[in-house]
Amino acid sequence: MNYLSEKHKQLSESQQSGLMKWFGQLPMDKKAVAIGLSLTVGISSAAMAWQGTSSDRIYFCLKTPQKTLTCSDKNGRPFRMTPFYWSQWKSDGMPRQVVRDPAMGVNGLVKATNPYKPFWGFGGFLGFALAGWMLRHCQNEEKQRAVFEDIAQKRDAAKAEMAARSQMLESYRDVAIAEVQLQADLDLIANDRTVDITKAEIYAHTEIEVTQMEATDAIFEAQTAGMTEQQKADYIKQLREMKTPYLQGSQTLAGTIDPNDKVTGSEPGAIAPQDNKTAWVQNLIKQTALIWGNQGGGKSWLARYVAKQKKQTGYRVVVLDPDSNRAEWRGIESYHSWEDIEQQIRDYVSELESRLKTFNNSSLSEEQWRQKLWSEGKALSLICEEVTSYGDFIKDAELLEKFGKLALTKSRKQEMPLTVVAHNNTQTCLFGIKGLHNLVSKMLQVECLAEVDPVTLQPKSTGFAKVKLDSSNEWILVELPKMTAKISDFGDTVPAEFNPNPPIDKATLERIYELEFNLGSKAEISPTPSLTPNAQSLLQYLQRTGRTSAVIQEIQPNFKVKGQRFSSEELKRLFNELVENSLAVWLDANTIEISPNQTGGQSGQD
Numbered sequence: 001m002n003y004l005s006e007k008h009k010q011l012s013e014s015q016q017s018g019l020m021k022w023f024g025q026l027p028m029d030k031k032a033v034a035i036g037l038s039l040t041v042g043i044s045s046a047a048m049a050w051q052g053t054s055s056d057r058i059y060f061c062l063k064t065p066q067k068t069l070t071c072s073d074k075n076g077r078p079f080r081m082t083p084f085y086w087s088q089w090k091s092d093g094m095p096r097q098v099v100r101d102p103a104m105g106v107n108g109l110v111k112a113t114n115p116y117k118p119f120w121g122f123g124g125f126l127g128f129a130l131a132g133w134m135l136r137h138c139q140n141e142e143k144q145r146a147v148f149e150d151i152a153q154k155r156d157a158a159k160a161e162m163a164a165r166s167q168m169l170e171s172y173r174d175v176a177i178a179e180v181q182l183q184a185d186l187d188l189i190a191n192d193r194t195v196d197i198t199k200a201e202i203y204a205h206t207e208i209e210v211t212q213m214e215a216t217d218a219i220f221e222a223q224t225a226g227m228t229e230q231q232k233a234d235y236i237k238q239l240r241e242m243k244t245p246y247l248q249g250s251q252t253l254a255g256t257i258d259p260n261d262k263v264t265g266s267e268p269g270a271i272a273p274q275d276n277k278t279a280w281v282q283n284l285i286k287q288t289a290l291i292w293g294n295q296g297g298g299k300s301w302l303a304r305y306v307a308k309q310k311k312q313t314g315y316r317v318v319v320l321d322p323d324s325n326r327a328e329w330r331g332i333e334s335y336h337s338w339e340d341i342e343q344q345i346r347d348y349v350s351e352l353e354s355r356l357k358t359f360n361n362s363s364l365s366e367e368q369w370r371q372k373l374w375s376e377g378k379a380l381s382l383i384c385e386e387v388t389s390y391g392d393f394i395k396d397a398e399l400l401e402k403f404g405k406l407a408l409t410k411s412r413k414q415e416m417p418l419t420v421v422a423h424n425n426t427q428t429c430l431f432g433i434k435g436l437h438n439l440v441s442k443m444l445q446v447e448c449l450a451e452v453d454p455v456t457l458q459p460k461s462t463g464f465a466k467v468k469l470d471s472s473n474e475w476i477l478v479e480l481p482k483m484t485a486k487i488s489d490f491g492d493t494v495p496a497e498f499n500p501n502p503p504i505d506k507a508t509l510e511r512i513y514e515l516e517f518n519l520g521s522k523a524e525i526s527p528t529p530s531l532t533p534n535a536q537s538l539l540q541y542l543q544r545t546g547r548t549s550a551v552i553q554e555i556q557p558n559f560k561v562k563g564q565r566f567s568s569e570e571l572k573r574l575f576n577e578l579v580e581n582s583l584a585v586w587l588d589a590n591t592i593e594i595s596p597n598q599t600g601g602q603s604g605q606d
Contacts, residue, residue: 290445
């Protein structure tokens with residue numbers, strides 16, 4: 001037995017007899033024999049104690065007046081007692097009517113048939129007690145052994161489970177490594193193709209600019225044809241000093257080029273320079289932002305100022321304001337009933353998901369994609385007023401959660417920035433959505449600062465705010481734009497002049513779009529009647545990209561027909577179809593070489 005301490009061992013051994021200590025050392029079969037012997041002794045002794053009488057008996061009768069003998073009571077039990085009590089009764093004065101029963105024994109005396117009956121009873125008790133004691137000892141040891149057996153079984157089961165998990169994890173690791181390696185290879189190939197397309201776009205754009213410069217030089221040469229060098233110099237000087245309707249006051253074309261030129265207020269018609277302390281507001285135009293603060297802090301006025309700046313920039317601005325009406329947002333698209341607000345949120349989520357899917361399936365760079373959205377007039381900005389109450393009136397919690405998470409993470413690059421106006425920057429105040437803490441803590445935030453008027457005791461704006469930039473923890477004190485009245489008319493906006501990305505000429509953009517989205521819709525070469533439509537599209541793609549050879553692993557990430565990509569086996573069948581029509585030859589199991597007359601024919605068309 002395992003003891004907890006030496007004292008525990010001492011107490012246990014003091015309570016254990018030498019017999020049980022000897023019994024505990026016996027093997028199990030000998031213990032069973034000892035218990036059986038003890039039970040046999042107990043049963044035998046009990047049987048012997050059950051039989052016979054343990055003392056002598058004197059049977060007697062009573063003489064009646066009729067001279068008859070009555071030897072039993074009215075219940076039929078004979079009169080008897082031990083010799084000790086008979087002699088005691090006799091010495092105390094026994095009646096003469098009491099006589100010994102001559103019919104029993106010798107003069108009424110019957111000897112004891114089992115004089116050792118008490119000893120046999122004690123022997124039975126001792127046998128049963130000893131057997132029970134030994135059984136109890138065996139039961140205690142069995143309980144202890146069962147605990148160890150249970151632990152051993154659990155240990156073996158745990159070892160087996162860990163071994164199985166180890167094998168499964170090893171198999172999963174091998175599969176995961178293979179998947180990562182394959183994905184890395186695919187990403188590398190796709191990146192190479194993207195770099196090639198980007199290079200082609202840069203070359204095309206550069207060629208256009210060079211052509212424009214050459215055309216400008218040609219026009220200037222035509223205008224100065226026949227002039228001497230002195231006359232050309234005088235002509236150029238005249239152009240630089242010439243005032244144009246696009247310049248103001250004393251400004252000239254040469255003055256606008258000269259960085260030392262200054263516009264002063266003393267000159268007639270000049271624009272006085274301003275200390276631009278509100279340039280920080282430009283961050284709110286293109287980025288998703290949260291404007292919050294106590295009542296009277298100026299957050300609604302700032303939101304209207306931002307809305308007007310967004311519209312002037314060229315965004316399609318949509319306002320969701322449940323506490324206002326269209327009269328407060330004249331000249332801008334606004335919605336005020338909860339049904340309309342919920343529908344606009346649903347449309348926004350659907351459009352954002354659609355743009356993400358289209359962009360992910362294209363090979364356009366982020367700048368090209370955003371330029372494409374601007375060129376198509378799809379730049380959209382949503383302004384959500386009083387968002388604290390959205391969760392109470394819009395019961396579609398799943399829609400609000402998706403709207404909040406998508407708008408705060410995926411909107412900027414899809415030219416769909418969101419401006420949120422709330423009373424605080426907690427999760428509860430943002431659509432009532434839980435799980436937005438990390439997103440809110442990292443987003444662009446503006447806290448409009450309010451103070452209490454000491455006379456009217458009403459909250460009013462201090463004219464200042466604190467700004468926390470995207471992914472920053474520092475709050476910067478800034479000055480709010482100065483407005484004498486709340487903006488409610490947004491109709492007086494200038495045409496959009498802002499373009500957030502470098503321009504790409506229309507011809508190049510259409511070319512990229514055709515390559516990415518309408519592959520197969522326009523045939524640049526004469527169709528081959530014996531080819532299937534997909535094989536014909538593949539041939540057009542190879543000729544369009546000027547390839548002399550093609551590898552399945554390189555073609556697979558870039559080639560698609562109407563948005564549909566092809567597996568390796570499908571591309572191999574299309575390659576084989578080109579080979580069977582003598583348009584290509586196999587170089588190895590995954591590579592074909594395009595026939596020279598096919599690539600040459602495409603080059604001729606270009």
